[in-house]
Amino acid sequence: xxxPRLFRLRVTFRETGRLAMLSHLELARAxxxxxxxxxxxxxxxxxxxxHMRIAFGAALPVGVGGTAEFFDLFLTDYVAAPKALAALQxxxxxxxxxxxxxxxxxxxxAASVACPVSTYEVVFSEAPVSVVVPEEITVVRKKxxxxxxxxxxxxxxxxxxxxxxxxxxxxxPTGSLRADAFARELxxxxxxxxxxxxxxxxxxxxxxxxxxx
Amino acid sequence: xARRDLWPRVEPLLARVERPARYLNHEWGCAxxxxxxxxxxxxxxxxxxxxxxxxxxxxxxxxxxxxAAGMGAERAFLPAVDMADLMREEGVPLFSxxxxxxxxxxxxxxxxxxxxxxxxxxxxxxxxxxxxxxTAERAEDDPIVLAGGPCAYNPEPYAPFFDVILVGEGEExxxxxxxxxxxxxxxxxxxxxxxxxxxxxxxxxYVPSLYRWxxxxxxxxxxxxxxxxxxxxxxxxxxxxxxxxxxxxxxxxMIVPYTEVVHDRLNVEILRGCxxxxxxxxxxxxxxxxxxxxxxxxxxxxxxxxxxxxxxEVSLTSLSSTDHSQIAEILTRVNADCAGLGVRISVxxxxxxxxxxxxxxxxxxxxxxxxxxxxxxxxxxxxxxINKNVTEDDLFSAIDAAFAAGWRRCKLYFMVGLPTETDDDxxxxxxxxxxxxxxxxxxxxADQRGSIRMSVSCAVFVPKAQTPFQWDGQISPEETLRRxxxxxxxxxxxxxxxxxxxPKTSFVEAVMSRGGREVADWVExxxxxxxxxxxxxxxxxxxxxTGAAEALGISPAEIAxxxxxxxxxxxxAHITAAVSPKFLARERERxxxxxxxxxxTFENCAACGACPTxxxxxxxxxxxxxxxxxxxxxxxxxAILGSEANVEEGxxx
Ligand code: SF4
Numbered sequence: 001x002x003x004p005r006l007f008r009l010r011v012t013f014r015e016t017g018r019l020a021m022l023s024h025l026e027l028a029r030a031x032x033x034x035x036x037x038x039x040x041x042x043x044x045x046x047x048x049x050x051h052m053r054i055a056f057g058a059a060l061p062v063g064v065g066g067t068a069e070f071f072d073l074f075l076t077d078y079v080a081a082p083k084a085l086a087a088l089q090x091x092x093x094x095x096x097x098x099x100x101x102x103x104x105x106x107x108x109x110a111a112s113v114a115c116p117v118s119t120y121e122v123v124f125s126e127a128p129v130s131v132v133v134p135e136e137i138t139v140v141r142k143k144x145x146x147x148x149x150x151x152x153x154x155x156x157x158x159x160x161x162x163x164x165x166x167x168x169x170x171x172x173p174t175g176s177l178r179a180d181a182f183a184r185e186l187x188x189x190x191x192x193x194x195x196x197x198x199x200x201x202x203x204x205x206x207x208x209x210x211x212x213x
Numbered sequence: 214x215a216r217r218d219l220w221p222r223v224e225p226l227l228a229r230v231e232r233p234a235r236y237l238n239h240e241w242g243c244a245x246x247x248x249x250x251x252x253x254x255x256x257x258x259x260x261x262x263x264x265x266x267x268x269x270x271x272x273x274x275x276x277x278x279x280x281a282a283g284m285g286a287e288r289a290f291l292p293a294v295d296m297a298d299l300m301r302e303e304g305v306p307l308f309s310x311x312x313x314x315x316x317x318x319x320x321x322x323x324x325x326x327x328x329x330x331x332x333x334x335x336x337x338x339x340x341x342x343x344x345x346x347x348t349a350e351r352a353e354d355d356p357i358v359l360a361g362g363p364c365a366y367n368p369e370p371y372a373p374f375f376d377v378i379l380v381g382e383g384e385e386x387x388x389x390x391x392x393x394x395x396x397x398x399x400x401x402x403x404x405x406x407x408x409x410x411x412x413x414x415x416x417x418x419y420v421p422s423l424y425r426w427x428x429x430x431x432x433x434x435x436x437x438x439x440x441x442x443x444x445x446x447x448x449x450x451x452x453x454x455x456x457x458x459x460x461x462x463x464x465x466x467m468i469v470p471y472t473e474v475v476h477d478r479l480n481v482e483i484l485r486g487c488x489x490x491x492x493x494x495x496x497x498x499x500x501x502x503x504x505x506x507x508x509x510x511x512x513x514x515x516x517x518x519x520x521x522x523x524x525x526e527v528s529l530t531s532l533s534s535t536d537h538s539q540i541a542e543i544l545t546r547v548n549a550d551c552a553g554l555g556v557r558i559s560v561x562x563x564x565x566x567x568x569x570x571x572x573x574x575x576x577x578x579x580x581x582x583x584x585x586x587x588x589x590x591x592x593x594x595x596x597x598x599i600n601k602n603v604t605e606d607d608l609f610s611a612i613d614a615a616f617a618a619g620w621r622r623c624k625l626y627f628m629v630g631l632p633t634e635t636d637d638d639x640x641x642x643x644x645x646x647x648x649x650x651x652x653x654x655x656x657x658x659a660d661q662r663g664s665i666r667m668s669v670s671c672a673v674f675v676p677k678a679q680t681p682f683q684w685d686g687q688i689s690p691e692e693t694l695r696r697x698x699x700x701x702x703x704x705x706x707x708x709x710x711x712x713x714x715x716p717k718t719s720f721v722e723a724v725m726s727r728g729g730r731e732v733a734d735w736v737e738x739x740x741x742x743x744x745x746x747x748x749x750x751x752x753x754x755x756x757x758x759t760g761a762a763e764a765l766g767i768s769p770a771e772i773a774x775x776x777x778x779x780x781x782x783x784x785x786a787h788i789t790a791a792v793s794p795k796f797l798a799r800e801r802e803r804x805x806x807x808x809x810x811x812x813x814t815f816e817n818c819a820a821c822g823a824c825p826t827x828x829x830x831x832x833x834x835x836x837x838x839x840x841x842x843x844x845x846x847x848x849x850x851x852a853i854l855g856s857e858a859n860v861e862e863g864x865x866x
Contacts, residue, residue: 018224019471021233026471033241033469033523036554044555050578051555052525063228091523093241 004106006043006053007075009084012068012100019095020065020205028056030096031071037091040084043074055111057210058118058171061180066207072104072111115210116171117155120179123204124187127163128196132189139181153177158186170213179207216249220313222305230296234472235262238310241469242522244275246312247285252395254278254286254387255309255319255356258327259334260748265290266468267476269530270325270362274383276466281388283395287311287319291338294746300341307342316342320398321391322356326364326371329675329725330718330748333740335360335374346737347373348422353404357394361387363495365419366452367678367785369438370725370732372421376408380788381417381452382485382500384461390415412446417453419788420446426730438729438784451826452499452790458485459504459832459854463514469522478526478559479518483511483543487532488813488831489563491589492600492804493631495677496532498792501823503814504832507855508539512546519556526557533563535572536814538837539855544575563587565603570614583622583666584615590631591641597807598633599682600800605645609652616656622666623653629696629713630674630688632804639696642669643703650709667709671697673719677726678785679792681800686774687723690716717755721747723773729784735761735769793822816846824850 015027022030032052035042043053053074060066079087085101092098108114133154138147153176155168165186169177183202190196227233247253256275258265265271271288278286287309292300300306307316316322322344324335336346344358345351351358360371361379368378379386390411397407412420423446424439432438441448455461463481470477486503487496515527527547534540540560547558558576562569565586573584588608590596596603615623627642650667657665673693676685688696693716701711724732738761739754746752762769777783779798786794796819803810813819815837824830830852836845 018237018239021227021237022471023232023234026234026473029473030241030471032525036519036523036525037241037521039520044553062233093239095239 003043003074005076006106007078008104008106008108009073009075009079009081009101010070010104010111011073011085011088011098012070013092013096013098015060015066015069015096016206017065017095019093020060020063023062024056024059027060027096028054031056034088034092034096034098035073038084038087039091040073040079040087041075041077043076057111057115058113060207061178064120064180064205064207068208068210070111070115070210114212116213117168117211118171118179118207119166119168119209120183121204121206121208122165122183122202124163124165124196125199125201125203126196128160128190128200130190130195131158131160131165131186132193132195133158134185134189137177137181137185139178141175148175148177150177150182153182166208168209180205216312217314217318218312219305219308219315222303223308223313226296226299226303226305229299231293232472234470235290235293236296236310237471238313240471242466243468244279244286244311244466246314247287252284252321252391252398253319254284254321254323254391255289255316256286257289257291257316257322257324257338259291259324259331259338260327260746261293262290262470263472263474266470267474267480268325268327269480269482270327270383272465272467272480274323274325274361274387277384277388278391279466281392284388284391289316291334291341294752297337297341307338317344317356319356321359321394323359323361323387324375326360326362328748329364329722331364332370332725332736333744333747335371336737336740337745339374348376349373351376351404355404357404357407359387359390363499364725366495366499366788366790367726367728368419368421368788369426369730369784370728370736372730373733375421376404377411378419378421379415379417379453380419380450381790382455382458383453384455384458386415386417386453390418409443409446417451419450421730424787432784433782436782437787438782439787448787450788452788454791454827454829456829459506461506463506463510464517467518467522469524476528477524478528478557479515479522479524480528480530481511481514481518482506482531483529483534484531484537487536487563488819489533489536489602490600490800490810490812490819492598492681492800493589493628493674493677495680498679498797498821499790500532501790501792501821502827502829502831502850505537505539505834505854507834508543508546511543512550515547516550519551519554525555526559527551528559528561530561532561534560535562535564535569536837538833538835540572541575544572548576565611566607567610567614570611570618573615574618577618577620581618581620583624584620585624585626586611587626588645589626589628590634590638591627591643591645592638594807595631595634595638595641597809598804599628599631600804600809602809602812605648608645608649612649612652613656616653616665621657621661621664622668623649624668624670625649627669627671628674629671629693629700632674632682632685634696636696636699639699640703642671642700643705643709646704646709647706650706665708667706669700669704669709669711671700671711671713673714673716675719675722675726678783679788679790679797681797681804683727683783683785683797684777684779684781684801686776687720689770689774690720693719715750715753718747718750718753720769720773721758724769727775727784728769728772731767732769732772734765735767738765791823791826793826796821811846813848814851816848818848818850 486500742757744757834855
């Protein structure tokens with residue numbers, strides 16, 4: 001709930017290297033600890049088990065890093081944004097590094113839904129001749145198979161530049177297509193079409209941009 | 214030798230296993246890889262990261278080696294089953310976290326033995342590392358393999374697997390050992406020479422290969438199961454104590470894990486040892502004499518520790534933290550420091566009285582989950598036998614205070630199969646728990662009574678080396694189930710539920726706890742038959758253990774269940790925790806007569822032998838207040854470290 005006395009700081013950070021292997025829960029805990037180490041005047045919820053008022057952006061699959069990840073932190077006192085950023089940087093490991101901090105309005109959408117459109121960049125082990133985008137992808141959700149139409153989620157074309165593939169997916173209120181599932185099927189289709197050898201695999205997988213719908 | 218970095222081979226495996234964060238290193242606070250040219254020590258916890266990274270011994274020992282000149286420590290943990298199997302498939306050996314190099318490439322490897330169910334994991338660790346399992350099979354350039362930890366007090370079931378077993382507190386002993394190995398290696402000494410020198414020079418070092426194992430009748434005559442093969446090797450190995458503990462900083466370098474580990478919080482050790490003298494308890498005998506750190510030291514460590522780690526929880530650890538002479542002051546100050554930060558404070562406690570509850574209340578805030586009390590036995594008679602100096606009134610006054618203060622759930626810990634236990638004692642557990650429930654009900658407003666939960670949790674008594682009950686056998690698993698059945702039938706209240714520990718694993722614990730060198734073959738055979746992660750209930754492989762016993766023709770039941778007189782020489786008679794065998798035998802006899810022995814931190818010395826043998830004193834910050842609030846008894850071995858209290862103690866002496 002919006003408390004007008006609090007200050008809402010949106011912090012953008014990079015999740016890189018080995019730390020892309022963290023689960024969303026592990027990441028959340030690591031960020032909270034960095035906020036504590038930074039000594040920022042974070043707000044604490046009321047109630048039986050008080051906890052830090054912090055909200056995280058849309059989760060990344062394990063193994064996918066990001067250069068434009070963010071969280072919203074609620075502060076009880078105003079700290080100039082550059083000062084808050086410097087304190088956070090001091091308290092963060094290199095692979096979980098804050099790069100920007102700015103205050104946003106209470107009425108702005110919640111961090112988890114603010115940016116449903118994500119652009120990903122995958123660097124592959126070798127350069128495919130071309131990539132084949134599957135039309136449908138079958139995923140298992142709650143032990144049930146579900147077939148998703150790629151066109152419902154894919155925004156714009158899939159770009160190939162050497163060994164690097166770039167694509168943009170939009171999350172829908174009814175569900176989303178996970179970037180790692182999409183990449184896996186993309187590889188399978190590309191290999192099946194003879195456009196790349198069977199050993200084709202990602203060597204780096206990053207979310208490079210998140211934006212509003 | 215050029216360093217081998219296994220990361221390029223480990224990384225591709227991580228997408229295929231659960232919880233890759235176990236294997237990443239790079240946590241906040243983690244140390245650099247061991248510097249080139251320094252002697253490299255690898256500290257291993259023989260279970261997964263979640264258990265090992267939280268372990269106090271691992272933290273203390275890595276820090277101790279890193280603080281010493283010319284050496285450095287890295288960590289390694291046993292990978293979970295999925296990762297271990299994948300590594301074997303791919304030919305990737307066990308690796309250290311910091312530099313991701315093969316554990317077998319280290320100069321010295323240390324494995325801590327935290328409990329009796331880690332033995333097959335020790336073999337799993339060595340095998341995965343590609344280090345020969347037995348000291349006799351190791352070559353000149355294999356690492357020197359050390360062990361330590363609670364199980365070192367009966368080292369024989371592990372004896373063939375380790376080059377050196379370090380007994381006691383390792384803060385000084387371990388860096389000393391590593392330094393000696395470094396110097397001797399530099400001078401070109403052979404492996405055999407190095408081991409001999411360690412046995413001669415490092416206090417508390419037991420080198421099993423330098424002793425001949427005797428048979429039973431020879432051992433009984435000689436007064437020891439082992440015979441030193443050389444004159445300069447000690448016949449009895451005395452535990453080491455870190456004498457500077459009380460004065461040393463309570464703030465230690467800490468690693469903050471990414472993946473959730475057990476006890477995932479700032480742990481500040483506030484005192485070491487417990488002299489309550491429960492006769493089944495190994496820790497109570499192992500860490501004598503009791504030593505307290507000061508309130509100033511502790512409060513500063515909590516403040517600084519929270520700031521550098523970012524943890525939202527702190528635990529003031531020890532065997533019984535509410536016994537600290539300054540505990541009220543410490544909790545009040547820590548509370549004030551943490552106000553408004555959403556930080557939880559926890560205090561493990563053995564104290565079963567209203568003071569214990571008051572202390573718990575000081576830090577509980579609004580959230581009052583469950584409280585745990587350990588009466589251990591259901592009748593006063595049996596509590597006197599085990600020297601649990603707690604009465605029903607103590608328990609009930611604690612329950613009154615806890616439920617009046619707002620707690621609604623309470624867990625009562627008991628042991629089944631204690632020496633002299635009868636069916637009346639078992640029924641006594643049911644009666645005690647039900648009456649505790651009645652007390653709780655009376656202390657709670659009528660409309661909230663429905664939420665009261667009282668649970669009874671039973672462990673099976675495991676006789677432990679170096680305790681007054683070391684001569685007593687364990688009851689059979691079938692008998693345990695019968696007694697638990699009786700207990701369940703005796704509990705009539707629906708709101709009181711009964712849980713119990715699997716007697717099959719407790720049986721293996723008892724064999725490991727009491728066995729001699731012959732048990733090592735059993736462990737190895739069980740491991741070859743697939744036993745590993747025995748402490749994980751769902752992974753415990755009973756068939757491997759029974760099959761191994763049959764194949765070897767040994768009777769583990771005899772080892773677990775045999776009863777001896779106090780004149781019987783036990784397989785760990787050559788190891789001592791500085792508590793004298795005479796004291797242990799006297800305590801066993803007092804148990805038989807139901808005579809209790811008081812806690813020497815509150816009362817007079819009970820003549821356990823630890824202080825005179827070690828040339829030490831109990832170190833308290835101020836006098837502990839006697840339970841009845843009266844003047845504490847004098848004790849010639851009690852030193853008061855705190856400044857104000859010095860005056861008092863001076864006046865008293
Ligand atoms: S020697 Fe006496 S004072 Fe020292 S630990 Fe033993 S019983 Fe306590």
